Amino acid sequence: MTDLWSVDEHLDDVLGAVRPLAPIELPLLDADGCVLVEDVPVTAPLPPFDNSSMDGYAVRVADVETATEEYPAVLRVIGDIAAGSGRLPAVGPGEAARIMTGAPMPPGAQAVVPVEWTDGGTGAGPADAMTGRDHGPEVRVHRPAAAGAHIRPRGSDAAPGTVALAAGTVLGAPQIGLLAAIGRATVPVRPRPRVVVLSTGSELTAPGRPLAPGRIHDSNGFMLTAAARDAGAVAYRASAVADEPETLRATLDDQLGRADLIVTSGGVSVGAYDVVKEALDGRAEFRRLAMQPGKPQGFGLIGPARTPLFALPGNPVSAYVSFELFVRPALRAMAGHTADALHRPRTTARLDGDGPVTSPAGRRQYLRGSHDAVRGTVRPVGGAGSHLVAALARADALIEIPETVTEVAPGAELTVVLLR
Numbered sequence: 327m328t329d330l331w332s333v334d335e336h337l338d339d340v341l342g343a344v345r346p347l348a349p350i351e352l353p354l355l356d357a358d359g360c361v362l363v364e365d366v367p368v369t370a371p372l373p374p375f376d377n378s379s380m381d382g383y384a385v386r387v388a389d390v391e392t393a394t395e396e397y398p399a400v401l402r403v404i405g406d407i408a409a410g411s412g413r414l415p416a417v418g419p420g421e422a423a424r425i426m427t428g429a430p431m432p433p434g435a436q437a438v439v440p441v442e443w444t445d446g447g448t449g450a451g452p453a454d455a456m457t458g459r460d461h462g463p464e465v466r467v468h469r470p471a472a473a474g475a476h477i478r479p480r481g482s483d484a485a486p487g488t489v490a491l492a493a494g495t496v497l498g499a500p501q502i503g504l505l506a507a508i509g510r511a512t513v514p515v516r517p518r519p520r521v522v523v524l525s526t527g528s529e530l531t532a533p534g535r536p537l538a539p540g541r542i543h544d545s546n547g548f549m550l551t552a553a554a555r556d557a558g559a560v561a562y563r564a565s566a567v568a569d570e571p572e573t574l575r576a577t578l579d580d581q582l583g584r585a586d587l588i589v590t591s592g593g594v595s596v597g598a599y600d601v602v603k604e605a606l607d608g609r610a611e612f613r614r615l616a617m618q619p620g621k622p623q624g625f626g627l628i629g630p631a632r633t634p635l636f637a638l639p640g641n642p643v644s645a646y647v648s649f650e651l652f653v654r655p656a657l658r659a660m661a662g663h664t665a666d667a668l669h670r671p672r673t674t675a676r677l678d679g680d681g682p683v684t685s686p687a688g689r690r691q692y693l694r695g696s697h698d699a700v701r702g703t704v705r706p707v708g709g710a711g712s713h714l715v716a717a718l719a720r721a722d723a724l725i726e727i728p729e730t731v732t733e734v735a736p737g738a739e740l741t742v743v744l745l746r
């Protein structure tokens with residue numbers, strides 16, 4: 327019996343072998359979820375001009391200094407300034423300009439009084455909205471306004487010469503909004519890795535097709551493609567390949583050109599038809615890990631571009647757990663995420679359940695679990711069998727049982743990998 331590799335050794339080897347993808351300039355929406363590779367400077371002030379934060383009237387402070395509802399300041403309305411206005415009337419003493427939220431401040435004005443602090447030009451009591459386009463000739467202002475009141479100064483959000491977003495930032499909706507606001511149409515980022523997922527096994531039939539005797543549906547292909555997308559990749563599922571090394575070799579060579587990373591499942595154990603092992607003999611290394619599920623693993627850098635290839639075990643739970651522990655961090659490293667952001671979050675939780683759980687000596691076990699964040703507990707879902715896809719679908723966590731532990735009693739603290 328050959329020595330087993332530890333989970334950590336395998337992960338170190340995998341992460342030591344993959345490299346971040348070369349950066350490319352992408353349009354903003356294509357860069358969503360990607361990691362920025364350069365600082366993005368602010369080149370023009372944001373907002374670009376002083377503008378109003380309220381619908382109301384642009385006024386001179388001295389004109390409204392003593393204004394009350396009983397003794398309003400009566401100002402001559404000289405015009406209307408909508409957001410986007412290019413021509414601005416100058417506001418002189420005793421004058422006001424109607425102004426809308428986001429509209430540029432006109433010369434001469436020092437503050438904005440919201441329409442609710444005026445009669446809105448109606449001559450009646452306090453207004454609750456601006457009237458239509460036909461404004462009255464004058465407005466009664468009921469309250470004073472300090473200089474700068476309800477004005478958003480030019481450059482107050484982002485000033486030229488500062489950094490809008492630093493290299494290493496992961497772009498999400500607010501960051502993309504900022505980039506658009508400062509006028510950037512494209513940004514240099516690491517692209518999403520392109521992943522091809524390939525199932526192997528002569529027993530596999532695509533979902534939607536009836537099953538002939540002895541056959542099963544290809545669930546790994548769909549599950550792993552979804553997992554790769556969840557990890558931030560652009561992933562495609564190739565049609566399942568039968569247990570013929572030549573066909574698999576040809577399919578892999580064909581897919582290499584369109585993939586930054588390849589994931590296969592099945593055919594890595596000790597069976598007579600372990601096709602991946604046979605097809606990749608000498609091109610990938612096959613190991614047995616001190617882990618359950620996920621004992622047999624293959625990994626290599628193949629083809630002219632030395633494309634990372636993960637040959638995962640065929641049992642569905644083994645394939646999924648292996649993906650989460652090894653492929654997901656590799657994909658995130660390729661996408662430029664930092665070491666602290668490669669893995670699923672982990673926490674500790676107390677084991678909940680009717681009795682103890684057992685684990686084989688010398689193997690790190692990952693049981694499927696249901697995590698209760700409020701109570702700080704985790705409960706096993708289904709058994710340890712690596713074919714149990716229904717239980718996997720009900721789980722939201724992996725319960726990690728260390729290599730040295732063979733039995734865990736309810737109430738014991740364990741590490742939990744959070745899957746959602």
Ligand SMILES: Nc1nc2c(c(=O)[nH]1)N[C@H]1C(S)=C(S)[C@@H](COP(=O)(O)OP(=O)(O)OC[C@H]3O[C@@H](n4cnc5c(N)ncnc54)[C@H](O)[C@@H]3O)O[C@H]1N2
Pocket residue numbers: 525526527529530542543544545546547591592593594595596597600619620621622638639640641642644712
């Ligand atoms: N004599 C031994 N037998 C096995 C060992 C061992 O050490 N000695 N290891 C077991 C472990 S652990 C695992 S894990 C599996 C790994 O086997 P393979 O990677 O070679 O996978 P297959 O034999 O092709 O399939 C295993 C199992 O999974 C089902 N499968 C495969 N692909 C898919 C798919 N795309 N969708 C759904 N289900 C799939 C397949 O039908 C088998 O039931 O080997 C153990 N055996």
Ligand code: MOO
Pocket residue numbers: 617618619620621622639641644645712
């Ligand atoms: O290690 Mo296998 O991956 O348990 O089922």
